Amino acid sequence: MILTTCAACAAPLALDAPRCVRCKVRYCDSTCQHDHWRRGHKQMCKKIHRGGNAxxxxxxxxxxxxxxxxxxxxxxxxxxxxxxxxxxxxxxxxxxxxxxxxxxxxxxxxxxxxxxxxxxxxxxxxxxxxxxxxxxxxxxxxxxxxxxxxxxxxxxxxxxxxxxxxxxxxxxxxxxxCHRFHAMAILGSGLRAAFTLGSPQKEKEKFSKEALRVFEAQLSELQTLHKKAKVELQLNTMMNIAACYADLRWHEKSLSMKREMYYKAEAFNYPFEGRLQIAINLANSLIVLGHHAEAKSFLRQTIDMAIGVLGPTAKLNHVRVLTLRAILGNVCFRSAASREDVAEAERIIADVLKNERRVLGPAHPETLSTQRDLEKVRAVLRA
Incomplete structure (x- = not known):
């Protein structure tokens, strides 16, 4: 269920909302349905039906x-x-x-x-x-x-x-x-990826709201149709919703959900790769809200844990560990109290950038983001 709003008035829809008998377009009530028919749906109904319905x-x-x-x-x-x-x-x-x-x-x-x-x-x-x-x-x-x-x-x-x-x-x-369910996750992730750093805020909000509707519909179906689903699936969906909250600048709401998810992931022995992604999201929210000391301590512990589980080469080759290290360099820079702190941030970010260029390539968004961070840090050091 991706069409989660009324075709006539754009109001949010319930799971049992009425729909057009022929093409399955959905409405919040019969009044909206009749109004939409008069405003042009009459001409489109057969075409939508021939195209496989709404x-x-x-x-x-x-x-x-x-x-x-x-x-x-x-x-x-x-x-x-x-x-x-x-x-x-x-x-x-x-x-x-x-x-x-x-x-x-x-x-x-x-x-x-x-x-x-x-x-x-x-x-x-x-x-x-x-x-x-x-x-x-x-x-x-x-x-x-x-x-x-x-x-x-x-x-x-x-x-x-x-x-x-x-x-x-x-x-x-x-x-x-199950394939239909997981396809919703692929679509939601794709919508979040459609805007890049530097995109206008209106464009970010547009795609983030579309992604949020997809993930909320996925969570609703998970709770009503897949009641025996693993906790892992619920946490995946909640993680995506929290990420959308952050995209929309609902930072307090996002941080609260990410904290809850991280503790649940530990309690339910969530797959380690997924725990690293939750840690990345949680660290980003801590930084945005200015909790730099907590973020720095949390990141150092998580990186040490990841190297202990994945091995020493994870520091150089594992994409999520590289991302955690890049975030650590960023928070060291943001919370810097001396030139030595800035120099430490520069060392971390420069090493991450070198390895991201090798692993992800120079044109990858994460590589470009790290490169921008390094330029900022070096500009401060030169000053």
């Missing part, structure tokens, strides 16, 4: 818009390249251009969103048909959000386009279907 029609439309945005954003980088899947510059059917939104560099990693989506769809279907084990199915599902070449997550508008591709693929499945 959810499918909406997903297909948003997918095309997201692909166009991704191709335009990647145009300068993809000029003169070909898709590593179909080997063509233009997609044979959709005529769409190429994208690249992972950690690949050089001449690798260029593809059409349609090819990436079809590849993921086929792999997941094979896993279902052959009744593979859980780990094998999870590895195939990762193709919806992770590059098969560099093994790093897609980011930005490319992840947004893949989010809509994933959702439109599974939207018509039963609400209790």
């Amino acid at each position: 959810e499918q029609y909406h997903a297909d439309k948003k997918y095309k818009e997201a692909v166009a945005a991704a191709v335009e954003k990647c145009a300068a980088d993809t000029k003169g390249q070909t898709c590593y899947i179909c080997t063509q510059a233009l997609h044979w059917k959709t005529k769409e251009g190429l994208v690249r939104g992972c950690a690949c560099r050089g001449t690798s990693g260029f593809a059409h969103v349609s090819c990436l989506a079809e590849q993921a769809k086929i792999l997941v279907a094979e896993g279902e048909e052959n009744n593979l084990g859980l780990k094998a199915k999870e590895a195939r599902w990762e193709r919806w959000h992770t590059c098969s070449l560099c093994e790093q997550r897609y980011h930005g508008v490319v992840l947004c386009a893949l989010g809509w591709a994933c959702w439109k693929t599974y939207v018509e499945r039963e609400k209790t279907d």
Whole structure:
């Protein structure tokens, strides 16, 4: 359920809200439904029905818009390249251009969103048909959000386009279907990734509110339709909601939820990778609200714990540990009381940047963010 607001008045909808008999467009009450019919739905109803009804029609439309945005954003980088899947510059059917939104560099990693989506769809279907084990199915599902070449997550508008591709693929499945449920998470993450650092605040709020509606709908379905679901799924969804709160600058609300999630993750033996992501989100909220001393202590403990669990090389190669170290350098800089404090921040951030360039590539958003932090720190040292 991604269409969570009334088509006529945009009011939030209940799970049992009335809908158009033919095309399944949803309304808060019969008054809104009759009003929308008079204002033009009469002319669109058959078209929406032929397109697979409201959810499918909406997903297909948003997918095309997201692909166009991704191709335009990647145009300068993809000029003169070909898709590593179909080997063509233009997609044979959709005529769409190429994208690249992972950690690949050089001449690798260029593809059409349609090819990436079809590849993921086929792999997941094979896993279902052959009744593979859980780990094998999870590895195939990762193709919806992770590059098969560099093994790093897609980011930005490319992840947004893949989010809509994933959702439109599974939207018509039963609400209790696990792929449909996880497709909502891919879509929500893609919507959050659609804006970048420096985007206008209105654009950030637009995508964050859309993502928040998706995650809230996912949590609602989890609580009503998947009552036996693992705590892990609930924490994943809550983590995404808290991240949306932070995007919308509802920082106190976000911090409160992140603290609760971190304690729950420890209590329920949540997977370690997920605990690191919760720690990243919690540390960011502490810094935004000015709790620098607490953030610094928390980050040092978490980094030491991560190195103890993952090994010494995690400090140099593990993406989430690098992110934690970058945040530590940032908080050391923000709370600096002397030149020595600033110099420590510079050492941490410079080392993180060197390793992020190697692991993620120089054009990755996290690498660019760390580079901007380093420039700020060095400007203060020069002054």
